[in-house]
Amino acid sequence: MTNIYSHNYAKELDEQDELKVFRNEFYINPDKIYLDGNSLGLLSKQAEKAVYTIMEAWKSVAIDGWTQGNQPWFHLSEHIGEKMAPLVGANSDEVIATGSTTTNLHQLVASFYKPEESRTKILADALNFPSDIYALKSQLQLRGYDTKKHLVQVESDNGHVLKEEDIIAAMTEEVALIVLPSVLYRSGQILDMEKLTVEAHARGIMIGFDLCHSIGAIPHALHDWGVDFAFWCNYKHLNGGPGSVGGLFVHKKHFGEQPGLAGWFSSEKEKQFDMDHDLTPAPHAGAYQIGTPHVLSAAPLLGSLDLFEEAGITKIREKSVALTSYLLQLLDHELSGYGFIVRSPKLAKNRGAHVFIEHQEAARICKALKASGVVPDFRAPNGIRLAPVSLYNSFSDVWHTVQNLKKIMDEKTYKNYSNKRGVVA
Ligand SMILES: *Cc1c(COP(=O)(O)O)cnc(C)c1O
DSSP, rough: OOOOOHHHHHHHHHHHOOOOGGGGGGGTTTOOOOBBBTOOOOOHHHHHHHHHHHHHHHHHHHGGGGGGGSSSSGHHHHHHHHHHHHTTTOOOGGGOOOOOOOHHHHHHHHHHHHOBBTTTTTETTTTHHHHHHHHHHHHHHTTTTTTTHHHHOOOSSSSSSSHHHHOOOTTOTTEEEEESSSSSSOOBBOOOOHHHHHHHHHHOOOOEOOOOOTTSSSSSHHHHHHHOOEEEEESSOOOOOOOOOOOEEGGGGGGGGGOOOOGGGGGGHHHHHHHSOOOOOOOGGGGGOOOOOOOOHHHHHHHHHHHHHHHHHHHHHHHHHHHHHHHHHHHHHHHHHTTEEESSSGGGGGGGGOEEEEEETTTHHHHHHHTEEEEEEETTTTOOOOOOOTTTHHHHHHHHHHHHHHHHHTTTGGGGGGSSOOSSO
């Protein structure tokens, strides 16, 4: 039996890893261990190739690229939507590639927030990413509501995880709409989307989820759960590249309604070029597009999504659970007593694809870790996110990370850095 804390054990796990071949599909700096795929996923050869294919069409056929070639741009958003649909558990026409997380949230709130009489509040949580909260507040302001009274944010007992019971208890008769993350961006907690949807609907409330930290990392069944809408970015686990086009889901039961923010790309495709001043919205999620798709920043997804289809989200999730469980096990064994506190849920079923730890000296520990060749993610004031990604990270990566961290703590090399964050952290 190999000692489970030895490097050999990590190598054995790598040998047995069914997804190990996918690592070769990515551009990996051999001198680095990249654990920041939940902020910006790595470039794959397929994604790169897909960009060149689109560029080639622009180069050779120009305007006709909208309708010709193997990937006509006019249908690109729908086509990518179809490719994303299995990852969120949706029908192909319930998903569209468009906008960004924040603009999609604006669109969906503009469409599905329908305050009436005493039911005027939006329910969110106190731990979500600021952009989502800014969007919700500005949507309330646009309708003339006081955000202090109309945005209800469910608090966390410990500042890291939320309790579904607390969220359900806040689903009062005054709530018109609920917007929550699927996986919390700091602690990595997975919220029970199915349960929350059932409870919201039992109270006549619409509910939508931000899937930024879950798409490409965990399976979803949005259609079967009856979720009203969802939105996400594609540059994290989906490896679509910096600023790549986002995605959204609208449940079929809402098809045929007018989008809150309309534009000519909201149109039914056959009618779009009639240039009519009355919009006929597309009879599917495509209706929530606004203007011309950002073709070049959607292109990488064409290639990237092929890898997800090949690997399968079930296998990706299995490996991810094994990686984060292994990381937690090593942290516990090698680094207890060094002042680290694990804030991610201990139970794998409640944990997304990253691990969140806190330390008083986190900012400079991150800098020392980066100098040692490991790329982590710092979250102010004292958090470190580590995301071992199924498609391109190995168990050896995890092992080396913990060893580097231990060395930094033992030799106190983090003291060579200032404990302040950089501009982008
Ligand atoms: C990454 C992330 C965003 C980013 O929004 P953009 O519009 O893509 O810049 C928003 N919300 C959450 C929860 C995120 O994790």
